[in-house]
Amino acid sequence: MATTRSFASTSHRSLRLDLAGKISQGIDFLLAGVFFVVPLFMGGVHPFGRLLYISLVGLLAIGWCLKQAFSSQGTYRPSGVEWLLLGGFLATAIQIAPLPGNLLQSVSPALAEMLPAWSNADSSGGSLGCWQTLSFTPYQSRLGIAVYLSHALLFIVLMQRLASLEDIQRLLRVIACATVGMATLGVLQVFAGNGRYLWVYDYPFNDTTRDAVGTFGNGNHFCHFLALGIGPLLWTLFASLKTEDAGSSQSGRSKSGSSGRSRFGPSPQRPFRWEMLVVMAGLAITALAGVLSYSRGGAFVMVIAGAITMIIYSLKKVIQLNAFYVIVAAGLLVACAAWALEDSRWLSEVDRLATAELDSIDSNAIRRRLWAADLELAAKFPLLGTGAGSHADAAPVTFQRALNSDATHAENGYVHLVMENGGLALGLALVGIGYLFVWMFRVLRSSDLGMVACGAGLIAALCVSLTQSLWDFIWYSPACLASTLAMAACLCRLAQLQKASLKSGSQRTKSSLAVGRLAWGSAAICLCGLLAMSLAIWTPVARAAGDWDNYLRVSTRSTESDIKFHSEVLGLRQVVRQNPHNGRAHLYLSHRYLALFDQRQERSAMGMRLHPIRQAANASGFASPAEVRQWVQAATGENFRLLLLARKHAQRALHLCPLLGEAYVTLALTDFLEGSQTGRVAELLEQAHRVRPFSGKILLAAGIEENDQGRSDQALELWKQAYQIDPSVRQEMIDALTPFMSPEFFFTEFQCQGTDALHLMRTYHKTGRPEEARATASVAVGMFEETASAAGSPTLSGIWWNRASNMHEFLKHYEDAVRCSQQAVKAMPNVLPYRQRLISNLLLSENFEEAERQLKWARSREPQNKVFEDLMVRARRGMLENQGAASASNPQPDIR
Numbered sequence: 051m052a053t054t055r056s057f058a059s060t061s062h063r064s065l066r067l068d069l070a071g072k073i074s075q076g077i078d079f080l081l082a083g084v085f086f087v088v089p090l091f092m093g094g095v096h097p098f099g100r101l102l103y104i105s106l107v108g109l110l111a112i113g114w115c116l117k118q119a120f121s122s123q124g125t126y127r128p129s130g131v132e133w134l135l136l137g138g139f140l141a142t143a144i145q146i147a148p149l150p151g152n153l154l155q156s157v158s159p160a161l162a163e164m165l166p167a168w169s170n171a172d173s174s175g176g177s178l179g180c181w182q183t184l185s186f187t188p189y190q191s192r193l194g195i196a197v198y199l200s201h202a203l204l205f206i207v208l209m210q211r212l213a214s215l216e217d218i219q220r221l222l223r224v225i226a227c228a229t230v231g232m233a234t235l236g237v238l239q240v241f242a243g244n245g246r247y248l249w250v251y252d253y254p255f256n257d258t259t260r261d262a263v264g265t266f267g268n269g270n271h272f273c274h275f276l277a278l279g280i281g282p283l284l285w286t287l288f289a290s291l292k293t294e295d296a297g298s299s300q301s302g303r304s305k306s307g308s309s310g311r312s313r314f315g316p317s318p319q320r321p322f323r324w325e326m327l328v329v330m331a332g333l334a335i336t337a338l339a340g341v342l343s344y345s346r347g348g349a350f351v352m353v354i355a356g357a358i359t360m361i362i363y364s365l366k367k368v369i370q371l372n373a374f375y376v377i378v379a380a381g382l383l384v385a386c387a388a389w390a391l392e393d394s395r396w397l398s399e400v401d402r403l404a405t406a407e408l409d410s411i412d413s414n415a416i417r418r419r420l421w422a423a424d425l426e427l428a429a430k431f432p433l434l435g436t437g438a439g440s441h442a443d444a445a446p447v448t449f450q451r452a453l454n455s456d457a458t459h460a461e462n463g464y465v466h467l468v469m470e471n472g473g474l475a476l477g478l479a480l481v482g483i484g485y486l487f488v489w490m491f492r493v494l495r496s497s498d499l500g501m502v503a504c505g506a507g508l509i510a511a512l513c514v515s516l517t518q519s520l521w522d523f524i525w526y527s528p529a530c531l532a533s534t535l536a537m538a539a540c541l542c543r544l545a546q547l548q549k550a551s552l553k554s555g556s557q558r559t560k561s562s563l564a565v566g567r568l569a570w571g572s573a574a575i576c577l578c579g580l581l582a583m584s585l586a587i588w589t590p591v592a593r594a595a596g597d598w599d600n601y602l603r604v605s606t607r608s609t610e611s612d613i614k615f616h617s618e619v620l621g622l623r624q625v626v627r628q629n630p631h632n633g634r635a636h637l638y639l640s641h642r643y644l645a646l647f648d649q650r651q652e653r654s655a656m657g658m659r660l661h662p663i664r665q666a667a668n669a670s671g672f673a674s675p676a677e678v679r680q681w682v683q684a685a686t687g688e689n690f691r692l693l694l695l696a697r698k699h700a701q702r703a704l705h706l707c708p709l710l711g712e713a714y715v716t717l718a719l720t721d722f723l724e725g726s727q728t729g730r731v732a733e734l735l736e737q738a739h740r741v742r743p744f745s746g747k748i749l750l751a752a753g754i755e756e757n758d759q760g761r762s763d764q765a766l767e768l769w770k771q772a773y774q775i776d777p778s779v780r781q782e783m784i785d786a787l788t789p790f791m792s793p794e795f796f797f798t799e800f801q802c803q804g805t806d807a808l809h810l811m812r813t814y815h816k817t818g819r820p821e822e823a824r825a826t827a828s829v830a831v832g833m834f835e836e837t838a839s840a841a842g843s844p845t846l847s848g849i850w851w852n853r854a855s856n857m858h859e860f861l862k863h864y865e866d867a868v869r870c871s872q873q874a875v876k877a878m879p880n881v882l883p884y885r886q887r888l889i890s891n892l893l894l895s896e897n898f899e900e901a902e903r904q905l906k907w908a909r910s911r912e913p914q915n916k917v918f919e920d921l922m923v924r925a926r927r928g929m930l931e932n933q934g935a936a937s938a939s940n941p942q943p944d945i946r
Contacts, residue, residue: 070120073113077211080110081221084204084532085228089275090248093266094528097592100197103528104588107200107207108581114207115574124570125562129209129542134482135202141475142195145185145437158184160430164447165708167737178704185437186444187707189631193591194438196584197528201535203577208539215547218504218540219289222282225533229279230332233339236262236272240342254602262342266527273348274524276336277514278533280355281507283333288363288503290326351518355510362506368499417461417521423448424460424469435472443633443709444469447741459526463519466526486512486538489545496548508541594628597621598635615649618642626699633706636699640716643696650689658685660693660719665758667722675725682723693720711742715751731755746776750783766799773800781809788813793826803833808853811860824861831857831866838873848878855887864895882908889921898928 083106091099118124155162161181162169168181185191212218239247239258246252247265256263266272340352362368426448427436436444445457460466468476490512493505515534518524525531601621607614622639625632648659658666663682672678683690700716718734735755738748749772757765769787773780784796784806796802796810807830814823831854838850851874858867871888878884885908892901902925909918 070117073117073120077110077113077117077207080106080113081208081211082224084110085224085536086231088532089228089232089529090265092247092253093264093271093275093530094532095267095271095526097588097595100193100528101585101588101592103532104196104200104581104584107204108577108584110207111203112574112577112581114210115570115577118210118565119567119570119574124565124567126565127210127546127562129206129539131482131485131542132206134478134485135205137478138198138475139195139202141434141471141478142191142198142438145434145471146183146188146191146195148182149184151180151182154182154184157433158431164430164740165737166740167714167733168708178701178708181708183437184431184434185440186709187437187440187633189633189706190439191437192587196587198438199580199584201528201531204532205535205539208536209542212540212543215501215504215544218543219285221536221540222285222504222507225279225536226282226286226329226332228533229276229283229336232264232272233276233332233336236264236339237335237342239264252599252603254599254606261344262339264339266529269343269345270348270518270522271524271527271530273340273343273345273352274514274518274522275527275530275533276340276343277348277351277355277518278511278530278537279336280333280352280514281359281510282537283329283336283507284356284359284363284510285503285507287326287329287333288368290329347518347521351514354517355514358510358513359506362494362509363503366494366499366502366506368503368506420445420449420457420460421462421465424462424465428465428469428472431469431472433472433474435468435470435475438470440470440707440709441466443707446711446744447709449744459523461522463523463525466523483516486516486541489541492545492548493541496544496551498548498551501544501548505541505544508537508544511537512541590629590631594625594632594635597624597628598632601625601635601638615642615645619646630702631706633703633710636703636706637710637713640696640699640703640713643692643699644716644719647686647689647692647696650692651686654687654689656685661754664719664722672725675723678725679723693723696720697723709741711738711745712747714738714741715748718751718755744775746772746779747782749776750779750786754786770799780806784810784813788817788819788822793822793829796826797829803830804837807833808857811857815860827857827860831861835870838870844877848874848881848884851877852884852887855891859887859891859894864891867891868895868897882911886917886921889918889925893921893924893928896928896932898925898932901925902929 084103088094088099088103088106091102094100094103118126149157161184165181168178208221212221235248236258239249240260240262243249243258245257245259247258253267256267261269262272263269264272264275266275337352340349343349423445424441427444441460442458445460449457460469464476464479467479490505490509493501493509496502496505512534515524515530525534598621601618604614604617604621619639619642622635622642625635626639629635644660651657651659651663663685667678667682670681672681679690682693686693696716697720700713700720703710703713704717714734714737718731718738721731721734724730732755735748735752738745739752742748749768753765753768753772756762756768769783773783780800780802784802787796788810793810793814797807800806802810807826811823811826811830814820814826834850834854834857838847838854841847841850851870855867855870855874858864858870868888868891871884871891874884875881875888885904889901889904889908892898892904902922905918905922905925909915909922912918
C-alpha cells in the first residue's frame with residue numbers, strides 16, 4: 051500500500067514538473083511575441099498593438115504563476131523596486147477615483163478655478179454637473195493604468211525568469227535579433243516598399259518610402275528602438291569572438307586555477323565563424339537604417355550607445371580585437387556615414403547642428419514652447435498632475451499657439467511625466483533611476499568579465515533611454531519601453547548575481563522567498579481577472595481603430611467636397627458606435643452635425659443658417675423650452691434633429707473630458723433650445739475660453755456673441771486675437787463674417803493677405819456679392835505679385851504668379867493675366883496646369899499664334915490630353931478668323 055502511494059506521489063510530482071516545463075516553454079514563446087510581434091503594430095502604439103501587448107504580458111504573468119504552482123518549490127525573487135511599482139500604480143489609480151468636493155479642492159485647488167461651470171452638482175436641465183476626479187481624462191487614464199500594469203508585470207516576470215547569466219545572455223541575443231529584424235524591415239520598406247507599413251497598412255500621417263521608420267509612427271521612435279539594440283548587438287559580436295565561454299558563471303578563474311581574466315578576441319586556433327560575419331552584417335544594416343531614418347536625435351543616441359559599450363569594454367579590458375575585424379567593422383560604419391554625408395538632407399541637418407543654435411535645432415522653438423507650457427500647467431497641478439493620457443487635451447490650456455495637430459506627448463519624458471502624473475510620480479521615477487545607477491555600479495565592479503560584457507550593453511541601452519527622454523517621449527511606445535524594462539531587469543539580475551557571488555552558499559538562498567502553491571494559484575486567478583478588465587477597457591478602442599484611421603485619412607484630404615464631408619460623418623458615427631468613450635470623436639461629430647445643419651439649411655427653401663435662427667428664437671420670447679423646440683422644428687423640419695445630435699455629442703464629449711473647449715461653443719450655440727431664460731451662453735463661452743484661451747474657434751464665437759449683444763468694439767478685439775493666434779480658423783472667420791463685413795474691414799483690421807485673401811474673394815463671389823469680390827481681387831492681386839517676386843524658391847514663385855494670374859483673369863485684365871502666367875511658367879516650366887492657364891489667357895487676349903506655339907509644346911508632353919486638343923481647335927479657329935478679318939480690311943486690287 052505504501053509502495054502504491056509512493057508511486058502515485060512520484061507520478062503526480064512527475065506530471066506537475068512536466069507541466070511546469072511545458073508552461074516554461076510557453077512563457078518563452080510569449081516573451082518572443084513581446085519583442086518580435088508587438089513592435090509590428092506601430093511600435094505597439096496602435097490600439098491593436100497595445101491590446102496585443104497587454105494580452106501577451108497578462109498571459110506571461112499568469113503562466114509564470116501556474117509554473118510556480120506546479121513546481122516542486124515555488125519561489126519569488128524580489129527586485130527591491132516593487133514598492134516603486136506599487137506607488138506608481140496608486141498615484142495613477144487615485145486620479146480616476148471619484149472624490150468628495152472638499153477633498154478634491156484640497157488636493158487640486160486649480161481644478162475648480164479651471165472648471166467653474168462644473169461647480170453645480172445638479173446635472174439636470176442645461177447644467178454640466180460636478181467634476182469629481184483628479185484626471186481630466188478618466189477614461190484615458192484607465193487605459194494608461196492597464197498599460198502601466200503590463201509594464202510592471204513584464205519587469206517582475208523577467209526578474210523571475212532570468213535565473214542565471216545564461217538566461218540574461220539569451221535575452222540579449224533575442225533583443226539583438228529583434229533590432230536587426232526591425233532595421234532590415236525599415237531598409238526594405240524604403241527601397242522596395244509601396245508606402246504602406248508592412249506593404250499592407252496605410253498610415254494616414256507617414257510614408258515608409260521617404261524615411262526608414264520600420265513599423266513605428268516616426269523615425270525618432272524607430273531609431274530609438276535600434277539604439278536600444280546596439281549594446282546587445284555589440285555584445286553578440288564580441289561573444290562570437292571569445293576564446294573562452296563568455297557565459298561562464300565562474301568568477302574568472304583559468305583552467306590552471308590561477309586568477310585569470312576571460313577576454314573576448316579572435317583565437318588563432320579557431321576557424322572563421324560565420325556567426326561573427328552575420329552579426330557584423332546586422333550591425334551594418336542597423337547603422338544604415340539609422341541613417342535612413344533621418345532622425346538627428348536617434349542617430350545621436352545610436353552613436354552614444356556604441357560609444358558607451360566600447361568605452362566600458364576598453365576600460366575593463368574586456369576585448370582584444372584583431373585589426374582585420376576592426377577595419378572591416380569600421381569600414382562598414384564609415385561607408386554608411388559617407389553615404390549619409392552625400393545625402394543632401396543629412397548635409398542640411400549637419401549644417402543646422404554645426405551652428406549650435408537652438409533656433410536651428412528646435413525649429414520655431416516648438417519643443418521649448420511646449421515644455422514651458424507643460425511646466426506651467428504642471429505647476430498648477432503639482433502633486434498628482436492632470437491625469438494619465440491627458441496631454442493631448444491638457445496641453446492647449448497653456449500652449450501659446452493654437453495646435454494644428456494633437457500633441458499626444460510632451461517631447462520630453464520627464465516633463466510629460468510631471469505634467470500628467472505630478473511631482474509624486476516624477477519622484478518615484480527618479481528614485482527608480484537611482485536604483486539603475488546602483489545596479490550599474492555593482493555590475494561594473496564585478497571581476498567576471500563575462501558579466502561586465504553583458505552589463506556594458508545593458509548600461510548603454512539604459513543610458514540611451516534616459517538620454518533621449520530629454521527631448522522625446524520615447525516611453526510612449528510599448529515596444530521601446532518593453533525593451534528598456536527587459537534590460538533593466540537583466541541589469542538588476544546581474545547586480546544580484548554579482549552580489550551573490552561574494553556570499554557563501556547558505557546566504558545566497560535568502561535572495562529568493564519561498565511562496566506556497568496556494569498563493570501562486572490565487573495570484574494566477576487574480577491576474578486572470580486583471581487581464582479580463584484590461585482587455586475590456588482596450589477592446590472598444592482597438593475595435594474602433596480601423597474606423598478612426600479611415601476618418602483621419604478622409605479628413606486629411608486637401609479637397610473639400612460633399613462626399614468627403616459625408617464620409618467624415620459616417621466614419622465618426624461608426625467610431626462612437628464602436629467606442630463610445632472617444633471624446634474627440636464625439637466632439638468632431640458634433641461639429642460635423644452643426645456644419646451639416648447649416649449646409650442643408652442653405653439649400654432649403656428657408657435659406658437660414660443656425661445664427662439667424664438662434665437670433666430669431668431669442669428675440670421671440672418663448673415661454674418655455676418646449677415652445678422654442680416646437681418652433682425650431684417647424685421652421686427647420688428634419689434638420690432639427692441635427693441640432694439635437696450636435697448638442698448630445700458635445701455633452702458626451704465634455705463628460706469624457708471637460709477640457710474640450712470647442713464643445714462648450716456647440717452647447718452655447720444650441721443653448722437657445724433650452725429656452726432663452728437660461729442665460730448660460732456667456733458662462734459656457736467663458737468656460738470654453740478658460741480651458742482653450744488660444745483657440746480661434748472659441749474667440750470667433752465669443753466675438754459673434756459680443757456683436758449680437760451690441761458690443762462691437764469687444765467683438766472686434768476678440769476677432770483680431772483669433773485671426774492673429776490661430777491661422778487654422780482664418781478661413782472659417784471669413785465665412786462667418788463676410789455676410790455683414792466689407793473687404794476693407796478684412797484688409798484694414800486683419801491685414802488679410804495670401805491664401806486668406808483668395809478665400810475671401812471666392813467667398814464673396816460664391817455668396818452673390820460680385821462688387822465685393824472684384825474689390826477684394828483688386829487689392830489681393832498686388833499682394834500676390836509682390837509675394838511671387840520675393841519668393842525664395844521657384845516652386846513658391848510659380849504658385850503665387852499663378853494665383854496672381856487667376857486674379858487678373860477674374861478681373862478680366864487678360865494682358866496682365868498673360869504676363870503673370872508667363873512668369874509662373876518661367877519659374878516652373880514643366881508644370882502643365884500653369885502652362886494651360888497661360889494658354890487660356892493667351893486665347894482670351896486673342897494672341898492665337900503664341901497660344902498655338904505653347905499648345906504644340908504641351909501636346910508633345912501629353913498627346914492624349916483632350917483639353918489641349920480643344921484649346922488647339924480654338925487657337926486655330928481664332929487664327930483663321932484673324933486672317934479673314936485681315937483679308938477683308940485689305941482687299942486685293944482688281945487688275946484686269
